[in-house]
Amino acid sequence: MTEPFSQRLLRWHAPHGRHDLPWQVNDPYRVWLSEIMLQQTQVITVIPYYARFLERFPDIASLANAPLDDVLALWSGLGYYTRARNLHAAAVQVRDRFAGVFPRSPDDIASLPGIGRSTAAAIAAFSYNTQAAILDGNVKRVLSRWASIEGNLASKAIENSMWALAESLLPAAADMPAYTQALMDLGATVCTPKKPACLACPLQDDCVAKREGRQLELPWPKPKKTLPERETVMLLLRGDDGRLLLEQRPPSGIWGGLWSLPEVATTLEAEAAMLARFGVRIETDAAWPPLVHIFTHFRLTITPLPARVTGVEALAEGGLRWFSPQQALAAGIPTPLRRLLLQVTDLA
DNA sequence: AAGCCGGGGAG
DNA sequence: CTCCCAGGCTT
Missing domain, CATH: 3.90.79.10 (Nucleoside Triphosphate Pyrophosphohydrolase)
Known part of the structure; x- marks a missing residue:
């Protein structure tokens, strides 16, 4: 009987995960800010923006009370500028709808602009030990290989089944922060798109793609189109x-x-x-x-x-x-x- | 379901 | 060059 999925990830994460990222603190504002900046943006790119942003806006109140132009100035160069606009609008909503206190339930968190199901789950798991599953690009790649899920990951049917699978694998509440980080770290450092390091993977024993030697065929590539x-x-x-x-x-x-x-x-x-x-x-x-x-x-x-x-x-x-x-x-x-x-x- | 929205790291 | 990244919103 193999150890549960989550326990193997946690055991791997203790020595091999990333433990010194600047937003790994017990503060929902910092976690939230990092999650927004990290949407479709790599860790190495985010770090200097995160530091400058936090220095100028150390808390939600300072962000909510600032002019949008100041927020956009600190976002300049990071791309996807709707993120900055939504971040500012969400800070105003925390101030006005939630009395300045960042909300606790995933549904309340996801009601804020710019925060969807996955980002809300990440914030709740890191900040409050909530048992909510994330489903980002890393997790989709890991699960599509581990369970050999074929098809376009963007399709609704595939996405629904992956949400259900992700929910079914969650550990106890106390392990949620480390588990959530472990899943991201595994996708970023081991179960990578091009050259996955399967021999270093804690999931190799029951990974269907590994067993069938099809790691590079999963997940299915997105259909590409020529750039206009x-x-x-x-x-x-x-x-x-x-x-x-x-x-x-x-x-x-x-x-x-x-x-x-x-x-x-x-x-x-x-x-x-x-x-x-x-x-x-x-x-x-x-x-x-x-x-x-x-x-x-x-x-x-x-x-x-x-x-x-x-x-x-x-x-x-x-x-x-x-x-x-x-x-x-x-x-x-x-x-x-x-x-x-x-x-x-x-x-x- | 599909399109829109930036910029950069990595190979 | 190509691929894709701690996605969400709009249509």
Whole structure:
């Protein structure tokens, strides 16, 4: 009779798991913040953002009472900016709906914006020893191999069965924090996508994929599609004092809520478009060489177009604002603009 | 059920 | 280059 799934994981985790990550503390705010930052983002990337964020917003109250722009500025470069918007909105809800105390039940936690079933379970398990299962990319890979689950992991049927399996494997409440961490660590360090270290795995004895030698065939790969190509022209509108004119983007969509350069479809229509949209007269110079930015779902070619503003009376309208290069770098801006600004400041 | 939403690490 | 990461929300 082999030891239960959870006990083998716990026994493996004690010597081989990750025990010194900065958010491994008994504080729901820090756990929550880390879980949001870690959504679709690797640990090594998150660590410096997490430290800066916590220094500026040490508790939920300071986050709830801060302007959204300050939150976005600290999120700048991390991507998926809806996470920052939801994080701020959720802090406000904790303040107003839960009297400033982070909620305890998974359902209450998942009622906050940006927190779904898996993230709510992780927060509750780490903070309150709650017996709730997580189901993230790591767990899906581990379970799909261990139980030899075929099919597209994104499909509803597969997902439902994996939730049920994950719930059935939970240990006693006191073991939930270590168990939840162990599952993540196993997926990140042993049951990896490319070269799983099955001989180091505590689940190798009853892993169906291992037994059948099909570790590399599971989980099924996501159907891939070719990246669409898009193009845009970003206006480098500089004032006599060297400042740049930025436009705040709409709340939803790419780079939602961030400050970026005004965009037009083509270099030829730049002057007419700026006049029509903002009542601003500009004169353009020669375009700079384009730079390419890769998203998950498309490839964006950006042509920087330097220009001068010749009529400034309408600038209060339309979400436009002057930024010095240093101010812009400290604001919530998308990564390609950060790269572009570093070129500009080098030239200045 | 499928699409949208960033950026970067790793191989 | 490709794959995918401590997913959730919208349609």
